[in-house]
Amino acid sequence: MTDSRVERSATEAARIPLSPRYGRGWLAALIASVLMVLVLAYVIAELVVAGIGIWGTNIPFVWGFDLSNYVWWIGLANGCSLFAAILVLRRHSLRTAINRFAEGLALFAVICAAIFPLFHLGRPWLFYWTFPYPATFQVWPQFRSPLTWDFWAIITHLIVTTMLWYVGLLPDLATLRDRARTPVARRVFGSFALGWRSSVRHWAFHQRAYRLVAIAVIPLALVIQSTVAFEFAITLVPSWHETRLPLHYVVSGLESGLGLILLAAAALRGSLRGIDRFIDDEDMNLIGKLLLANALVACLVYAGEVASALLAGPLMVEAILNRLVGHYAGLYWGAIALSVLLPQALWSSRMRRSNPAGILIGLGVIAGIWLDRLSIIVGGMQRDYLPSTWRIYAPTQPEWALFLGSIGLFAAMFLLLMRFLPVVSMSETRHDEYREASS
């Protein structure tokens, strides 16, 4: 490839993120998601004023919709950031197409995840009590409690995911600053670009730092996902008290992250004209294959869940049978159908390349993992040791509103991201094209 072709395609790459043709679909989606954010604001205000008594959680269901949504969101975040970090380290060609928006998705998912444990505290304004600061009442946090693990996990995840995204974005912010047509845009992008001057020296340190942040993300994503599982495993609830739980959460969390990436990639290809040059058929093919492979591993993990319960004592058998055929059996089988059976469609290469199929399968997998979390939490707690407390849990309206509101917040942040920042890395695209030209 000649230098002038590199020049032309790099210019095209730059137009995509800030295209003026976003159309009515984008605006309608933004309005819908902002309305859901308003619902979120209302329900949070209600929650703070009235307390968590407005939720349907009660003994034995000390955890319900809130914790299951937290576990689901944090799994999406860990899946996306783990995948993005591995692509950075492997210098895989998929990185150019996927990384920028995958890192953004991870960041937004952590923000949504943080809402649930924060408001589950009951008095969210005292959340800083979990931080070890020299308080006047001279009490330190109890670090042997999983609540403090969550504190470190969420704060760190938020900071490190932001750094992974921001370090990768820095050169693109400089490009946006240099192309800005209005002084305001120039100032805003210029401030975030920190004065990046594309010096080869900057690039050398930038590449090192980007890879190091990616290295930090890998243990972080695995440990945080396992820590979430430990929070279940250290309780006495029969179907949670298992050493296999971290594996279950890592595998299914990564699967939901891949489902989200497939969904976002297919949605971007379907809505932004010209983006399929950067997220091409080969990229979709690879994501599809990865998701399929992950679904097969998830199938193995689900089978291991039943097998290990059947091999354990009668209490465990009763617990697993309750999840398989009890009141909440629909959640369990829904999870199997959506997260194991539905991705089998990806064996067909036509399905892997189709945008509508990508959107449906991505949504299905995400919904399947959501059902799995709900099945573990409410299905696991339904039969407590004390038969007198056996009852049925159903989420109340504020719980649904909080959940749907968090999805609205996530969608609004993603829609604004694709409007104001490049969804495909411009500098990586230029770099790839240069390498192809010189090889």
Add this chain to the structure above:
Amino acid sequence: MSRSDYGIVAEFASANGLLAATRAARDAGYRRLDAFAPFPLADVSVVLGHRTAVVPLIAATAAVVGGGLSYLAQYWMNAVDYPLNVGGRPLHSWPAFIPATIIVSALWLAAAAFLTMLFKCGLPRFSHPMFDVPGFERASDERFFLWVSSEDPAYEPRDVAALLQRQGAVAITRLEVTR
């Protein structure tokens, strides 16, 4: 206020042009150089002798220090300063301290890498003489630039300009700053 010479900046249309010019300038004895490109150019970095190994070194040290501090803080607070007996479990329950220790070391690793990068690049710095070079906004897009500092011991404006011209520079600017 007086205008003083900041050096010569040459613009190139291709990465190979920049690489050749950087090599030529090094061979001619210039040491205070900086190259600008819209994507990482490892070859040019090698010619200019950039050493970035300090970043992983600092990041690894920070990870060990951060993790160590986290573990010691948890131990001191829960086992020494405010011992709390929960169901007769040991005060120094080390397995319970591990998740936060690993998470905090990853935090220090990433933060140290990021801050070291900013420090070594001298960022944030919003104003820089290079931004006055005509057409420099294309350095973040498709153009390549080489700057020879006026503080280079061998600096002689006409010689530098002639050398860069021979290397096929598409534009040459003599950069001045107001001091």
